[in-house]
Amino acid sequence: MAEQLKEDLAAVIAEMEKTVAEFPENVMAQHHLGLVYMKAGRIEEAIACLRKAIELDPQSTESMINLGAIYFGQGQLKMAEDLNKKALSVSPRAAQAYANLGLIAQQNNELDIAIEHYQKAISIDATLATVWLNLTSVLTMKGDDERALEAAQKGLELDSESPLAHNNLAVALYFSERYAEAQKHMEKARELGYSVDPNFVASLQEKLA
Template identity: 65%
Template sequence: MSEELREDLPKVIEELEQKCKEHPNSVMAFHHLGLVYMKAGRIEEAVKALEKAIVIDNLSSESMINLGAIYFGQGDLDKAQEMNEKAIAVNSDSGQAHANLGLIWQQRSDFDKAISAYNKAIQCNPKLASAWMNLTSVLTMKGEDDRAITAARKGLELEPDSPLGHNNLAVALYFKGNFSEAKIHMDKAKELGYSVDPNFVASLEEKLA
């Protein structure tokens, strides 16, 4: 978060809090207040604001998704799953909610369900780069190297400067035995600020020696 945005947050929060007081049934006011609280790191208040948005409108799938993201960040996978499933019940075409479920299943090491969720996310929104990139990770874990490489390349088509995308492609190429190209993407990931696993770096350098 830029310093300029950080400095503006208190003013934005004050304005949104006032708007919520003036319009206590405005789902968008509480939703946006929740998002700004999240940016400010005021997580408990963000939860309350997003919960209020959902009380006002039980079809507010975006509020459900963001509330699920908070729970995921807190390590509460059950609540995170519940919120994203509610969002999907409201909007079955929500690529982000399906992608979030993929992350939850991936965290639980249920890779088949994770792949299914990521594929559903991509079906809903083929331009959701994060779904392609996370799908890459799971496919690599399952030893499906060709599919992992295809998914990684698609993710990078959508976000060419994604550190995660370059790292995941590097790993997929490594397991496929394409060490030279793997190093290109590993170096790019590092250049973009990704903390590449030192063990992976050492192993790849050994293969290239």
């Protein structure tokens, strides 16, 4: 199955490369080839295509956001931040750009700024499950247990099979002193393949003893 997927992806890349070679000024062709390169792990080629797309169309919000995601993955947070801010200057209601800025602020331990960005993202698109999960983590770190629990419940509602959603809800329930419910979601997170923090497991078991 894995080999088949690789072959299929290689075929898609070959076809899209032909299109880009024939129409090098086509913004969407450059953008989509960049995304496929990302999926294939060909990062430098993905960067080149997304940069070209932005060069061809300075309004290409999606290219900016995706290029920012690559830089974030490389730890180049300032470049990622600049690209997402540029995307917002073009499309002020780009929810994913706000979500990404929240993640960057969280990485920089700027928790209040992260919360502000996450809240802005979900005010635009409340269906972004990952944003609710990230917001849960930051609110938990801030000790805002009530809001963390609300965010965790919303995240799980949007993605009931997410191991991280179950883990985050378990932690939020723990801090709300709802230990039996926390254990249920902790076990579900494990069942779904999440590596639950052993210290959290020990602390929860102590509370349940």
